[in-house]
Amino acid sequence: MTQKSEHFHGSDLEKIEEIYHVPREEIISFASNVNPIGISPKLRATLAEHIDDITGYPEREYTSLRKSIAEYIDSNFKNIIVGNGSSELISLFIQILKPHKALILGPTYSEYEREVSLAGGTSRYYRLDESRSFSVHVDSLAKQLNESIDLLIICNPNNPTSTAISRSDMRKILDLCKENGIYVLVDETYVEFAEDLNAITSIPLTQYYNNIIVLRGISKFFAAPGLRLGYAVCGNRDLIKSVVGRQDPWSINTLAAVAGEIMFSDTDYISQTRQLIASERERICKKLDTFKDVNYYEPKANFILVKILNDNVTATDVFEAAIQEKMMIRDCSDFPFLDNKYFRFCIMMPEQNDQLLKVIENLLG
The missing domain is CATH 3.40.640.10 (Type I PLP-dependent aspartate aminotransferase-like (Major domain))
Incomplete structure (x- = not known):
């Protein structure tokens, strides 16, 4: 696997495709923080x-x-x-x-x-x-x-x-x-x-x-x-x-x-979005509670910041493991006051969230 040499944002799917040779249309972006339901x-x-x-x-x-x-x-x-x-x-x-x-x-x-x-x-x-x-x-x-x-x-x-x-x-x-x-x-x-x-x-x-x-x-x-x-x-x-x-x-x-x-x-869409995010946020946090090598901070938005507690694993490792499965998370080491022990991912549809949680569990569970 090619080692990541830069920080990618949620809109950088073209760069991901070029470096990792993963078709951008096949990437599930957990880095973009966009409503997984799509447009109204x-x-x-x-x-x-x-x-x-x-x-x-x-x-x-x-x-x-x-x-x-x-x-x-x-x-x-x-x-x-x-x-x-x-x-x-x-x-x-x-x-x-x-x-x-x-x-x-x-x-x-x-x-x-x-x-x-x-x-x-x-x-x-x-x-x-x-x-x-x-x-x-x-x-x-x-x-x-x-x-x-x-x-x-x-x-x-x-x-x-x-x-x-x-x-x-x-x-x-x-x-x-x-x-x-x-x-x-x-x-x-x-x-x-x-x-x-x-x-x-x-x-x-x-x-x-x-x-x-x-x-x-x-x-x-x-x-x-x-x-x-x-x-x-x-x-x-x-x-x-x-x-x-x-x-x-x-x-x-x-x-x-x-x-x-x-x-x-579009009140139905607005209500559906809020219900989906609320239920998945609670479910994901309960799952993260069972992982021994992570800490997360109580999320209010549609994304979760995670800190890696294992000295042998970095955010780059999580990024690489996720990309292998055509999923993209956000390495947060370029944010002020954070380092390579922090990553962020947004809430997607339930089955997609389960796929990412499995990747995280394999490294840090």
Whole structure:
């Protein structure tokens, strides 16, 4: 087996095919964190009916789409801005805020630090404590929230730890940040997978705080990364106006806008997804409890971070063993504060989960 010489992300199936000679269409990606059900059946059945819509420009302000999102998340559509994926919105908000120094809760997604750097700022990390299962303790975080920080960035639930901050704790964090003139950017890409979504999401807080921006998208929960549709919720209308002014017109194509309206209304699909993830998450964790050489951290999202306790096995070994069986997991050694003893995998369909668990059990059970 060819030894892995780089870190692969969930979208790197072409590279996997080139290096390991495994056809990409045969690889089960446990690294992509995408809903295993696939796209909304309602969307699949009706999107073709709108094909003629591409002969015209999208609605410039996307009012219909924003109202659909507002109904889905129970918010005011005037507090919603849509973009070409949440990545565009992360970039735009950071460009407008121009933080001199950002504090990022980590280990986490590397794009936050990159965007702060591109905007001319610097970043430092608040290190999530592994001894506390990577959870955030507000009193500890408060010691680092002072006037030298302009922006606090939180992924909630966090990638790759799958841990989450409760809304009550987020309110405390927002109060502390308000006192110090700090904006808070909360990436909720994975919150819809959480069983206790209403206890975690910060969207209701946007009604009371003008220093919070909440980001979401359709890439993971709605299994549609190729549509490039994201949205942000913010009660600071002046900030939204500034971002819209910086944004290129028609950043979302017509079909993506129509698709968003369709999928946000597919309540059966949404319910089915949440039930599947909840039941499989519980079942997988019970199975992992029986393995002697692993530790995992209570997951809130649709993926699980695992630590290898066997000195003779690394994340590369798990990656290689999985690839032999045409399955791809995420080696997490390139995340801040993690090393080659950590890997992450997302929840797929039950029979696929069983296949991966068998690979893990053979190495670490």
